[in-house]
Amino acid sequence: MIDDSTLKSVLAPHLREEGALDKAFHDPTANLFDLGMDSISAFALLDDLQDHGVGLEFTELIADPSVGFLREASERAQS
Template identity: 40%
Template sequence: MPNNELINVLERHIKDPMGLEKIVSQPETDLFTVGLDSMSAFALIDDLEEIGISVEFTDLLANPTAQYLDSQLRE
């Protein structure tokens, strides 16, 4: 299960409540399949930096999951 801080950030960018539930229960879910788009991805990256997760846009495209983002928080 992803970190609570990460869930709070994702909640601002995933508009579909069912998508957010899926991310929490299945962190390997592709964020782009549950409502993230390229414009919101850039805003997400900015918000992630505020909680200590630094990712490049290309990294997010290659690994668009809460599981990946959570692993970056733990590094």
């Protein structure tokens, strides 16, 4: 499982809106695309998550682009 500190550092470069990272963690259901992530940065995020042992498909991220989903996926990857 990736802890929130690591998840923040992985996610931060992919959110372009000011304050987006704080918003994403304050409301784990917030849509990351609404917070400044685009499809190019989503693919880069998936690569970064893979480096931490969390393998996801783009379609999974599109279906639920939220910190809550990333936490759940991280937990699944470690079980």
